[in-house]
Amino acid sequence: MKPLFRYPRPLLLLLPLCLLFLAPGAWGEAVSPRPADLVREGQAIDLDSPLYRELFAELVAEHGFARRELEEIFTGLTINRRVLELMDAQWEAQPYHRYAPRLLTWWNVGNGRVLLARHRELLARIEAEFGVEREIVVAIWGVESNYGSTEGAFNIFQTMNTLFAAYPRRSDFYRQQLIELLLLSRENGLDPRAIRGSYGGAFGQAQFIPSSFRAYAVDFDGSGRRDIQGSVPDVLASIANYLRHFGWRFGAPLYAELGDRLGDPRLEEARLAARAGLLPREEIEALQGVALPPVVDNRPLRVVGLELADGGWRYLAAYPNFQAITHWNNSYRYAMAVIQLAEKFRAE
Template sequence: MTPRITFSLLLTRNFRTVIAGLCLLFLLSALLAAKPKAADLVKDGQAIDLQQKKYRQLFKELKQKYQFTDQELQQIFAGQVISKRVLELMDRQWEAKPYYKYAPLFLTPFNIATGKIQLSRYRELLDRVEQEFGVDREIIVAIWGIETHYGTRQGNFNVLQTLNTLFDAYPRRSKFFRNQLVHFLLLCKEDSIDPRTVRGSYAGAFGQTQFIPSSFRAYAVSFDGNEQRDVWNSTPDVLASIANYLKQFHWTLHAPVYAELGHELKDRRLIAAQAKGRKGRIAWQIVRDVQNPDLPPSPEGRPLAIVGLELDPNKSAERFRYIAAYPNFQAITEWNHSNRYAMAVTELAEAFKK
């Protein structure tokens, strides 16, 4: 006899299916959450295996392509060990702060007052930097202040160990840090620097500019009369290197950085551009016509980005402050891929003038 299928039986089966699905989903979520982080898989001070395939390939490239000798490589890599702390910091999930919490970290009385002092102290040097590179001095000094508190906080991690740690034990970005390790060894060779002595951040950035190695090789310059690019101790090299970076991304001296657009975007094209993030672009004529008739022209008619900056809900009934981000603003986002960072630099630079 065929079993009779009733509504109550179907309901029971469906319920069981739903419960089974929820249990499976919970199990998968638990497994994902339990996935070990890079720092969980190593011991601090663990020796790096220089005989593994990826290091043999690295050494082969350094010898054949860049003329490193076996003796040089032995001196550089002997005794390299893992820094667990570097991996812990890389694994940490940094929560993006809304702008009303982010900006006060940098727009401090100390940063503003010290920046004004530095602008006065290095006035003649900044005259030469502006003339040579065409980048506004306040922006240069603001980046200097935000990156390393005007050179006083350059990081205390051994850069060679950091880059080896991230190449060897941070799989998610191992390829990137292998490339940075090669650039680091090349810049040390080019500028006669002992790679074992350089200190910087847990991500391999160093100096008063906090350049990563590839950025140093591409943008650092000597501006103090010798040939060595010294972003650790030479203020002329530091300020000129910051300026040169922005120059390469088409900074225009004394041109607008941003313009206020109010608390509401009035056209779907502006909304679409803002939704695309820092790479979104829109013709400045459109922004002028639909949002702000007093909008200054963009250099060479280049397009703008649209940026929304979060407002403190305890102080404003509005959620966002919208700005038109000019090509100069966009150049700052090439230094650091954050609109919040670019705005903090800009507002710190503005504060120097008050």
């Protein structure tokens, strides 16, 4: 069986020593090397490995691709080491007081207000059809691509193959995204090798991953095709359609303040459980000693903590609309930055 990669001989000889001396203590637990440390830039991907043999078999048997077609598309694939480095250094891991300011700049706020005015009629139609507030739609547009000016410089076909082949923690996810990319390219007459986007494989002004494009992108300009790269109506309507699918309700609360400390260990447990830590509104009220706005359909809430620059915390009850944004990006920091940007659009 051929290995997926052929590691340089010096790396193979040094790896046991690295595992010993990278330990936190003299005889402590070894620190695993990062995926980027195990490959070199431009390293060829072995298409005869079991990973790719199984992928190609599925593409042929279940999706109707020809073997020769796949060989033409995949031939010459190499690793993009920078993608692996960035996956282990994502900005969303920063504390909120460092993460949010780069998204809440005067430039982002000012340009968002200009675009809200410029696309007033379009956004009114989107609100009417999808039931998502225009400020939230434009805020996501701004955060994702600087209102279409920065869509990403990575070749997402190479990116997804890099992550499928050399990033074990997300390999299964990017295997499916590779399939989705090939399907959407075939459906829309695109060359999968020519699409550019982010190091995570998202593309277009809405920064959809391929599966999200296929599920939620819409044709809102009447062109007969879904275009999140060049059509502003399609971009904004697709953002709204995504949020609607994940339970967005027009005019419903996004969050409520809980103060600078949590009054019960059960609230801290819910916070640490993230998306799984849902509690009924009444329980949060009783445990924290606060009164909270009602919830549509009495849906449960999440407990969120935002890190402050002085070392303290700002705690929130995250309502279903807030939770809908975290389906887009599974980060409460991201969701709150989007909400704050939308709030700044409305501020005088």
